[in-house]
Amino acid sequence: MNIDANHCSVEDALGILVGKWKPIILLHLMEKGTVRFSDLKRSIPGITQKMLTKHLRELESEEIIDRVVYPEVPPRVEYSISEYGRTLEDLLHAMHEWGQAHTKRKQQKLQENLKT
């Protein structure tokens, strides 16, 4: 893990994942397989159409997800994790594990402080 102040590879990975709803979008797609736009929107309370579209476009442009448009009326668009996108699964899983442990630890510290 060499350090290059001009360019850090960690940030390349971070760049894909950063965005208010990106992790949750990826987790949904990884869990459910192929999901259409409206289902995704329904599954993520609080997200706006604009942000869902924006994040999906970004993930698509990085080839993390596949986007298939069915020329029907009304339109149907289905999203899924691409084969390449699956290479992110281990990383997301590791982040999930660490994050969960971190939150747990924080709450324990909080409990300790309340006792005193």
Place this chain on the structure above:
Amino acid sequence: MNIDANHCSVEDALGILVGKWKPIILLHLMEKGTVRFSDLKRSIPGITQKMLTKHLRELESEEIIDRVVYPEVPPRVEYSISEYGRTLEDLLHAMHEWGQAHTKRKQQKLQENLKT
């Protein structure tokens, strides 16, 4: 890896790492051990005092790094990765690996496109 739309653990981990200079700060501390403020600043071209201070404070408040102030004149403050912070090393390493592979892949795709 369960999905909770109201709270995603991946974002807890992300929250620690996100910030324009945070990954590079962590990598420097992980590589060099104990480093004083001015050395850190010198090692990271482009960072301002304000941002370095801000990010260090945030990492400190999450107990990822230790901060030791020596009451001397001129002042000396040394930063290092905390014992708890070391639990992030594997994750950062994994992100580095993925990011590096991702950038490599992107550049290969670019080369292919130039040939056509």
Place this chain on the structure above:
DNA sequence: CTGCATCCGATTAGATACTG
């Protein structure tokens, strides 16, 4: 149903000057 455009507020980061 899916998606774009526009406007606006909030957050983030950079520049600069100042302090013990």
Place this chain on the structure above:
DNA sequence: CAGTATCTAATCGGATGCAG
């Protein structure tokens, strides 16, 4: 040397209206 305060620019995200 290490840190704070202030001002400004850029980016991000939310709300809303419109379109194929």
